[in-house]
Amino acid sequence: MQQLRRNRRLRTNDAIRSLVREHVITPNDFLVPLFVVEGKGIKEEIASMPGYYRYSLDLLVSEVKDLWSLGLKSVLLFVKVPDDLKDNKGTEALNPDGLMQRAIKTVKNTAPEMLVMTDVALDPYSSYGHDGIVEEGYVVNDDTCKVLAAMSLSHAQAGADFVAPSDMMDGRILAIRELLEKENSKNTGIMSYSAKYASAFYGPFRDALDSAPGFGDKKTYQMDFSNRDEAIKETIMDIDEGADIVMVKPGLCYLDLVRDVRDAVDVPVAVYQVSGEYAMLKAAAQKGWLDHDAVMLEQIMAFKRAGAHIIASYFAKDVVKLLS
Numbered sequence: 001m002q003q004l005r006r007n008r009r010l011r012t013n014d015a016i017r018s019l020v021r022e023h024v025i026t027p028n029d030f031l032v033p034l035f036v037v038e039g040k041g042i043k044e045e046i047a048s049m050p051g052y053y054r055y056s057l058d059l060l061v062s063e064v065k066d067l068w069s070l071g072l073k074s075v076l077l078f079v080k081v082p083d084d085l086k087d088n089k090g091t092e093a094l095n096p097d098g099l100m101q102r103a104i105k106t107v108k109n110t111a112p113e114m115l116v117m118t119d120v121a122l123d124p125y126s127s128y129g130h131d132g133i134v135e136e137g138y139v140v141n142d143d144t145c146k147v148l149a150a151m152s153l154s155h156a157q158a159g160a161d162f163v164a165p166s167d168m169m170d171g172r173i174l175a176i177r178e179l180l181e182k183e184n185s186k187n188t189g190i191m192s193y194s195a196k197y198a199s200a201f202y203g204p205f206r207d208a209l210d211s212a213p214g215f216g217d218k219k220t221y222q223m224d225f226s227n228r229d230e231a232i233k234e235t236i237m238d239i240d241e242g243a244d245i246v247m248v249k250p251g252l253c254y255l256d257l258v259r260d261v262r263d264a265v266d267v268p269v270a271v272y273q274v275s276g277e278y279a280m281l282k283a284a285a286q287k288g289w290l291d292h293d294a295v296m297l298e299q300i301m302a303f304k305r306a307g308a309h310i311i312a313s314y315f316a317k318d319v320v321k322l323l324s
């Protein structure tokens with residue numbers, strides 16, 4: 001039989017490949033995680049995340065300006081809390097003049113149109129390094145949700161556009177949504193880490209914030225990585241409780257879930273390419289074993305192809321610079 005269809009005709013040169021390309025990466029795809037510390041004049045590299053830094057508020061200003069000038073319009077804030085301010089209940093998280101609350105204002109004062117999302121969980125504030133209140137070695141659910149709701153309100157009042165609860169307590173989205181509605185923060189959105197797995201890929205992040213669990217692990221609240229259907233259940237429950245955006249985390253090893261969730265829901269889907277994923281590529285590239293930029297773009301495209309609307313990534317700036 002004579003061959004009538006030849007797929008390679010659509011790959012002949014760059015122009016035709018560009019014309020038929022199904023997905024493109026733009027600055028609008030990205031949510032940029034930012035790590036903030038107390039102090040002045042601090043821009044310190046995170047040992048296990050080469051090329052990624054913690055900023056004191058004064059230097060956060062220039063980083064935010066830089067992001068804005070690159071067309072990166074959304075940030076996700078994390079704070080590194082001094083040890084002497086940590087306790088079991090995350091009391092410091094509610095301080096209206098705490099580091100997170102000041103960081104929100106700093107970003108808004110620097111780039112008023114920048115979308116500010118904030119991490120909501122107790123681990124950076126917890127003397128146990130857990131995402132909730134610990135009682136008899138167990139992270140208790142309902143009392144933790146109350147603190148998470150109060151913390152979310154505090155972020156909203158400081159000017160956050162979205163809160164991003166990353167703790168995986170049951171019912172926290174409802175607790176947060178109800179309090180925000182009641183306290184006149186109806187337009188503050190919630191991006192829920194709805195399918196967050198207990199993952200060893202978070203290692204470098206815990207170095208960045210000095211937030212590793214002081215005992216045990218997070219398997220009683222984060223999901224078991226053997227499970228797939230459960231991601232849909234978790235995600236739909238969060239949407240029913242009021243989540244505006246849902247998330248799958250980590251990223252690359254969980255692309256099946258990104259596609260499952262994308263097909264199952266009608267809200268935007270985010271994916272988080274986590275610290276361990278970043279560290280792996282940086283390390284391999286430093287060794288000369290992988291082409292950093294090429295692999296980076298291939299990975300980011302994989303998230304888009306899998307169906308993510310939003311990509312939280314430590315590579316955001318690198319990608320946008322490379323494409324511009």
Ligand SMILES: NCC(=O)CCC(=O)O
Binds near residue numbers: 119203273274276
């Ligand atoms: N809530 C944030 C994390 O748990 C970790 C993120 C990372 O490893 O990049």
Ligand SMILES: [Mg+2]
Binds near residue numbers: 171194234237238
């Ligand atoms: Mg849940």
